[in-house]
Amino acid sequence: MSNKMWGGRFASGPDAIMEEINASIGFDYRLAQQDIAGSKAHVAMLAQTGILSADHAAAIAEGLSQIGAEIEAGTFTFSRALEDIHMNIEARLAELIGPAAGRLHTARSRNDQVALDFRLWVRDAIDALDRQLWALQQALAEKALAHAASVMPGFTHMQSAQPVTFGHHLLAYVEMFSRDRSRLRDARARLNESPLGAAALAGTSFPIDRNATAKALGFDRPTANSLDSVSDRDFVLETLSAASICAIHLSRFSEEIVLWATPQFGFAALSDKFSTGSSIMPQKRNPDAAELVRGKAGRIIGALNALLIVMKGLPLTYSKDMQEDKEGTFDALHALSLCLAAMTGMVGDLEPDRKRMKAAAGSGYATATDLADWLVRSLKLPFREAHHITGRIVALAAGKKIGLEKLTLAEMQAVEPNISAEVHAVLGVEKSVRSRTSYGGTAPSNVRAQAKRWLARLEKDKVEHSNASRS
Numbered sequence: 001m002s003n004k005m006w007g008g009r010f011a012s013g014p015d016a017i018m019e020e021i022n023a024s025i026g027f028d029y030r031l032a033q034q035d036i037a038g039s040k041a042h043v044a045m046l047a048q049t050g051i052l053s054a055d056h057a058a059a060i061a062e063g064l065s066q067i068g069a070e071i072e073a074g075t076f077t078f079s080r081a082l083e084d085i086h087m088n089i090e091a092r093l094a095e096l097i098g099p100a101a102g103r104l105h106t107a108r109s110r111n112d113q114v115a116l117d118f119r120l121w122v123r124d125a126i127d128a129l130d131r132q133l134w135a136l137q138q139a140l141a142e143k144a145l146a147h148a149a150s151v152m153p154g155f156t157h158m159q160s161a162q163p164v165t166f167g168h169h170l171l172a173y174v175e176m177f178s179r180d181r182s183r184l185r186d187a188r189a190r191l192n193e194s195p196l197g198a199a200a201l202a203g204t205s206f207p208i209d210r211n212a213t214a215k216a217l218g219f220d221r222p223t224a225n226s227l228d229s230v231s232d233r234d235f236v237l238e239t240l241s242a243a244s245i246c247a248i249h250l251s252r253f254s255e256e257i258v259l260w261a262t263p264q265f266g267f268a269a270l271s272d273k274f275s276t277g278s279s280i281m282p283q284k285r286n287p288d289a290a291e292l293v294r295g296k297a298g299r300i301i302g303a304l305n306a307l308l309i310v311m312k313g314l315p316l317t318y319s320k321d322m323q324e325d326k327e328g329t330f331d332a333l334h335a336l337s338l339c340l341a342a343m344t345g346m347v348g349d350l351e352p353d354r355k356r357m358k359a360a361a362g363s364g365y366a367t368a369t370d371l372a373d374w375l376v377r378s379l380k381l382p383f384r385e386a387h388h389i390t391g392r393i394v395a396l397a398a399g400k401k402i403g404l405e406k407l408t409l410a411e412m413q414a415v416e417p418n419i420s421a422e423v424h425a426v427l428g429v430e431k432s433v434r435s436r437t438s439y440g441g442t443a444p445s446n447v448r449a450q451a452k453r454w455l456a457r458l459e460k461d462k463v464e465h466s467n468a469s470r471s
Contacts, residue, residue, distance in 0.1 A: 005340075023080045027327045031085050032076075033070055034120035036068045038113065038196060039089070041216040045209050051107065056100045063096040064089070085117070086110050107208050109200035111230040111318045116196045118326065120217065122239050125189045125333045131465075132340040133246070135183045137174050138458050139347040144170040145451035149444035151429050152267060152357035153366060160364030163429040166352050167451060174454055176249045183242035191235035194219040198229035201317040231306065231317035231324050240304040240329060243336050247297035250339050254294035257346060261287045267360070270351045274345060289346055293339045300335055301330035361429040365394045365404055367463040370426040370435065379418050389416045 040061055047057035067089055070076040082088045085441035093101035144167035154164035198205065203226040210222035221231040260267035270287050278284035310324045368390050375386035392415045397404050405427040412419045425431060437443040 003081045010445070019080065022083060024084045024323050025078050025080055025082065025088055025325070027077055027330060028085045028117075029088075030116075030326075030330055031114075031117040031121055032071045032089070033068060034117040034124070035085050035113070036064050036071075037120065037217065038116045039064055039104060041213045042196060042405060044109060044211045044216065045105075046106060048212060049207055049209055051208070052103055052380040053208050056103050059097045059100050060093065060104050063093045063101065066096060084110070084114075086113055095118050099287045107199065107204040107206040109198075109230075110197065111200050112195045112198040115230050116194060116217075118233075119191050119195065119235060120195075122220075122236060122329070123188055123192060123332075125337075126184050126239060129243070129246075129333065129337060129340065130181055130184055132337060132344070133177050133184075133234050134458060134465075136340055136344045136347065137177050137181075137454065139344050140170045140174045140177075141451050141458065142365040143347060143350070144168070144174070145448060145455070147352060147354075148447035148451060149430075149433075150352055150357065151361045151426055151433055152352070153361040153363070154442070160360070160366050161435045162369055163361040163366050164434045164436075164442040165359065165433055165444060166354075166445055167444070167447040169175050170347075171447065171450055171454070173249065173253055177246070179209075180242065180249060183245065184239065187235065187238040187242050190238065192218075193223045194221070195223045195229035197222060198226035201230055202226055227317050232313070233311055233322060236325055236329055237304065237307055237311070240300070240307060240332060243332055244297075244304045247300040247336055247339065250343055251297035253343065254290040257290040257350065258294070260352075261285070261290075266356045268350050270346060271349050271351075274342075274349050290343050293342055296335045296339050300332045303332035358429060362403060362405075365397065367404055367427050367432050368394050368430065370432045371404060371415055371423065374423055374426045375416070375419075378420070378422065379416075 043052065043057050043060045043064075046052035047054050067076065070092075076088075076092070078085075078088050079091070082091050090101060090104065093104065122344060146167070147170070148165060148167040150166040151163050152166050152169065153160045154162050154169075194210065194217055196213045196217070197208050197210040208448055214220070214222045256271070257268070259265050261269055269285075270289070274287070274289040275285045277290040278286065306328050307325055310321055314321055354365075371393065372383065372386040372390040375381050376383050379386075381389070393404065393407065393412055394414065396411060397407050400407075405424065409419070409423075412423065426435065433442050433444065435443070437446060440446070
């Protein structure tokens with residue numbers, strides 16, 4: 001029996017394995033509401049241009065609304081035999097309104113239809129991710145303000161480097177997630193062109209109004225080349241690229257939470273809400289939420305790699321290989337959404353151990369740079385000479401197994417006779433962070449100002465987004 005949707009070219013139905021490999025309804029059902037929205041815009045345009053009668057257009061639009069309600073209610077039956085979401089909806093429309101349903105596909109193809117649906121879905125996903133990133137930034141900025149003066153060690157090469165504050169550390173991620181939002185918004189701006197009307201690949205001979213459908217669906221304009229419209233998925237690749245970078249930022253933060261939660265660090269702890277235990281070791285508190293966020297970065301990056309490989313050798317225009325664009329994208333953006341929700345929860349839950357962090361900040365001669373800077377400022381030495389003198393003083397303290405602040409003035413003067421008692425004013429970790437007042441530095445006054453600036457900016461974002469949603 002031939003597939004009715006394919007027409008008379010085929011005398012028999014597909015082999016069972018062909019049906020298995022060909023069907024996409026198992027995942028592209030997620031495009032249902034986007035498909036219905038696109039079809040409603042298309043049929044309205046067909047009526048406006050006189051290509052379709054008003055009666056047929058009204059019947060089709062009413063039928064599409066009923067199908068949308070059925071899908072929302074969970075009563076719609078998806079059929080693998082009908083391949084994809086487009087054919088499933090069209091077949092149900094035919095059951096509801098009869099042969100007039102066949103007029104819906106006038107002047108379009110599944111090629112421009114799926115390109116449209118996927119752009120709409122990715123656009124919606126970007127908007128949702130942007131809202132989640134906003135919430136994560138808000139949580140980070142609030143905690144940064146609360147811990148603007150909480151001293152902790154800053155690391156390079158995972159070695160103690162210079163003291164910083166916990167608030168300053170958190171604000172670093174606020175900056176990273178801001179760039180992630182910017183990348184996603186850039187991707188959204190570039191994808192916001194409508195491919196509907198490109199048809200299979202060459203456009204259509206019907207007098208359609210592509211500007212009307214683009215406007216109805218919230219696009220800035222229609223795509224300018226019909227071949228490009230149906231054959232590229234760079235809008236997905238760009239979104240997955242931005243998602244992958246965001247996942248890397250989440251993974252790096254997760255790794256730090258995992259380290260901080262160890263007894264060896266003891267910088268911060270997660271409550272029972274974001275920890276699990278061991279089936280055999282009763283003492284264990286595992287930061288599994290952070291580990292899972294760290295792990296899911298791999299599947300997000302993997303989705304980007306997979307689609308890059310799918311697309312790299314495809315000639316223009318559409319090939320069925322491009323059906324592989326959806327599963328990985330659905331999975332990756334869902335995983336990113338889950339990671340953002342988990343991280344936002346962890347940030348609110350995370351409580352730093354100020355005493356433990358401050359003690360660690362003073363280890364490893366973390367104020368050595370402060371000593372070198374003091375030699376430059378007070379003794380007018382070239383920095384390289386000051387660096388060398390400081391290194392000798394550090395070696396002296398290390399030999400005695402004491403901190404720099406524990407050395408006597410006489411011991412330091414044995415290395416550099418011109419050092420005065422004033423040097424002790426720069427050797428404490430709190431004094432060190434207070435001195436870092438350069439723009440972007442870790443001084444608590446800076447951190448408070450930056451945290452407040454971010455909270456004000458995020459509140460402005462919220463108001464602007466709310467106003468845009470109402471307009």
